[in-house]
Structures are given as structure tokens and as C-alpha cells.
């Protein structure tokens with residue numbers, strides 16, 4: 001793979017942060033660096049596509065959600081960046097987790113006054129499951145902040161992640177004057193647009209002109225310490241997910257963003273090789289492979305078509321090609337793959353490993369599906385997490401039970417909720433990771449299927465997939481717990497427990513049964 005090959009040029013990443021830390025602001029600034037999207041020879045934006053585009057926009061407005069921003073592709077410094085958006089709700093949905101299964105690196109945005117917040121930590125843990133390399137951006141340096149050392153220490157302690165400050169702030173809040181690049185000894189000033197100035201180090205006299213006199217000594221001491229005592233940046237440790245390079249800046253003031261995007265271009269990995277169940281697929285392989293990590297429904301209730309977002313893992317996805325959908329063994333034609341430019345959509349002629357394209361379909365594609373040029377492999381790693389909230393569906397019109405069953409099946413295939421059908425024949429149970437998904441399900445069942453539903457508490461609060469090496473033991477467990485067993489969408493059994501105590505009780509009694517809270521899609 002040469003530096004200039006399409007794969008080597010790609011950077012596919014996400015931004016993880018707590019709400020309000022500045023993700024949206026940073027995204028806007030990153031896209032500005034992208035400028036006009038021109039991918040000569042690779043993509044032909046559909047010039048006559050204004051019709052489609054405006055339809056699309058209308059749909060977005062109607063639902064008040066952004067489809068286009070699911071993926072934002074832009075070019076900068078001879079790199080193609082695919083920025084995958086993690087949903088912005090305060091609440092968790094599985095979409096967030098799945099999106100992170102499709103990236104090669106992530107930017108962690110931290111509010112300099114707040115440090116690591118709950119959601120950042122949770123998202124980080126998901127990244128850690130796959131050892132995704134993380135670049136840290138400490139934002140809002142133009143406001144009152146916590147001490148930089150304290151922030152680094154918090155990252156190390158809370159996330160068990162080494163830190164290597166690549167830039168160091170010169171002042172903060174009102175006296176925030178810029179940053180100094182500790183490796184290259186370059187000073188970037190917030191009041192000057194130009195290229196950074198070479199300096200001798202923290203003791204450079206230029207800095208005396210930037211900070212209030214009473215802050216200079218303390219700052220020098222601190223910056224000197226950062227230079228001496230902090231870990232230097234180590235590419236291998238970063239790529240393995242053990243160390244994060246740290247940048248300081250202000251997204252709002254568009255400061256520090258260039259250093260950040262340069263870091264993604266230089267440090268962040270090109271598309272990674274992906275584990276399939278039979279073998280590892282190298283990103284540089286010539287034959288196309290990819291997996292579906294997200295499904296977005298068409299908002300028009302009369303058209304049940306959906307967009308499946310595919311991460312290309314190897315080879316070239318070309319318009320019009322035939323691909324094999326491994327789950328069914330059937331071929332599908334990739335007729336109108338969509339590419340998502342910063343603010344537009346276009347039809348793709350070609351996409352490469354690392355790219356994300358949208359495939360319109362009528363329900364053929366499911367989350368976790370693998371597409372290949374014929375080989376029978378299945379990518380693992382689009383996980384399903386045990387839901388944290390379980391509810392039984394109460395249908396307010398008993399005549400529509402069959403329709404409800406179909407609708408729930410579709411919603412589950414789309415990944416809106418997880419569906420569990422109890423072995424004892426009682427009503428369907430839905431599970432979600434974040435409570436917001438329950439509202440989404442209820443709204444959509446009403447709007448798209450005319451099904452008015454309510455939720456009922458169940459006696460269960462915990463759900464675990466159950467596995468056992470010994471088939472007989474597995475069977476014995478299922479039979480002994482009939483009323484607490486349900487099947488998921490794939491027909492795999494789960495054990496439903498009333499609380500942590502009863503789960504523990506069963507775990508202690510059934511040593512040969514494994515209870516898992518994460519399941520890979522088949």
C-alpha cells in the first residue's frame with residue numbers, strides 16, 4: 001500500500017464527547033478545512049441531482065433530524081476524511097456504539113473547565129473495546145479552565161490512558177494567547193492567522209509579550225515541566241490505543257483545529273484490517289468487502305425503503321457491481337450507492353476501504369450484514385449490547401396484533417430496538433440501551449404503521465445472552481427457566497432476570513452457562 005493509494009489516503013473517524021463540550025462547533029470548523037469537495041476520478045457528484053437532494057432535505061426538515069450528517073466526507077492535505085457522526089442526543093442509543101465499530105480513530109473533545117464527563121467516559125470505553133486510537137482535543141481554552149496537568153492526570157486516572165501533550169496552552173481564559181508545539185518548538189498565536197513561529201522553547205522572549213507579566217514565571221515553570229516530565233508522543237502506543245496525543249484549543253475561535261486535523265492526517269491510522277470470522281481481511285485486498293453498521297429509514301411512511309450505511313473494508317465498491325449478501329447467500333446489485341459530502345449527496349462511482357456509502361434498499365439489508373464479491377466471510381464487531389431498559393408492548397387495538405408483530409420485526413431489523421419473544425408465548429418485550437429509543441419507537445409505530453401503543457413494566461430488568469459448550473446443559477437451562485427465556489431477532493435465547501441478585505444467583509448455580517451482555521451480530 002503506497003502513501004498515495006486510495007486506501008492509504010483515507011482517514012475514517014468519529015468525535016466522542018459529552019453534550020456541550022463543542023462537538024458541533026468543532027465539526028463545522030473541521031469541515032471548513034475540507035473546502036470544496038473534489039475527488040477527481042473517484043466520485044462524480046450528481047449534477048442533475050438537485051431534485052433528489054431537495055427531497056432529501058425536505059425529509060430531514062420534516063423529521064427534524066439530520067441524515068446527511070451521518071457521514072461527512074471531505075478532502076484536505078491530500079487525504080480523504082470520513083467523519084462519522086455519533087448521534088447527538090443526551091441519551092444513548094445503539095447507533096452510537098455501532099458507528100464506533102466503523103471508524104479507525106476518534107477525537108475525544110473535552111471541555112477544559114469540566115474534564116472527563118460521564119458520556120465521554122462511556123464512549124471511550126466503547127472505543128477501548130476495539131483499541132481505537134484516540135486524539136484528545138481540550139476545548140474552550142478561551143474560557144476559565146482547570147489546570148492542564150490536572151486535566152491530563154484525570155484522563156490518565158479515569159480512562160487508564162497515557163497522555164502525551166503535543167501542544168501546550170499559553171495562558172487560559174482571558175489571557176489565552178495560543179499554544180506551543182512541544183515537539184517542533186512552534187508557537188501558534190490566537191491573534192495572528194499566519195503560520196506558527198519557531199521559538200527556542202518555553203523560555204523564548206516572544207512569550208513575554210503575550211502573557212500578563214504576573215503569569216509568566218508560573219507559566220514557564222509549568223511548560224518546562226510539561227516538556228520534561230510528560231511522556232513524548234509515541235506513534236505505536238497511540239495506534240495500539242494505549243496513549244493519546246493531546247491538543248489544546250478553542251473550537252469556537254477556530255484555534256488549534258489545524259493542528260488537530262494535521263494530526264489526523266499524519267498520526268491517525270489509514271483504514272484498518274478487519275477481523276472476519278474466518279480470517280483477517282486486509283484493507284489493501286483487491287476484492288470488495290464491507291459491512292452494514294447503520295440503517296436509516298426513509299421518513300416517508302408510504303415508502304418503506306431505507307438507506308443502509310456500509311463501511312467498505314477492502315477493495316473497490318463500484319456502482320452497478322453485483323455483491324453477495326452473505327447472510328442470505330443472494331446477490332444484490334449496488335445500483336445507486338450514495339456518498340455524503342459535507343453538505344451534499346452524490347452518487348458514487350467508486351468507493352474504497354474506509355469509505356462509507358449509503359445503499360438504498362427495501363429492507364434487504366440488516367445491521368451487521370456482510371457484503372463481498374462472493375466469499376463467505378462474516379465481519380464481527382458490530383455488537384449488540386444487552387439493553388438496559390426492558391418494556392412489554394401494550395397494543396391499544398387488539399385487532400392489530402399481527403401488524404404489530406411485523407412492525408416490531410422491521411424496527412428491530414433497523415436497529416431501533418431489540419425485540420425479544422418470550423418462550424411462554426406472552427407479549428413481545430422490547431429492549432433499549434437509552435430511554436429515548438422508547439419514544440422513537442412509539443412515535444414511529446403510530447406515524448408509520450398507525451399502531452397506537454403503550455409500554456408496560458415487565459418483571460425483568462436485566463437481559464443476558466446465554467451460551468454453553470455443552471448442548472445438553474444449555475437445553476437443561478432453557479427448560480428450567482421457561483418463563484424467563486426469550487428469543488432475540490436471530491432466534492438466539494436470552495435469559496431475563498428480575499434484578500442483579502437473581503442473575504447472580506443463576507450464575508452461581510449454573511457454572512457451565514455463560515451469561516454475556518454483548519453479542520456480535522451474526
Ligand code: GDP
Pocket residue numbers: 017018019020021022023024025026139140141142143249250251252253
Ligand atoms: P456539542 O453539544 O458538543 O455539539 O457542543 P456545541 O458545539 O454545540 O457547543 C456548546 C456550546 O459551547 C455552544 O454555545 C458553543 O458556542 C460553545 N463553545 C464551543 N466551543 C467553544 C470554545 O472553544 N469556546 C467557547 N467559549 N465556547 C465554545
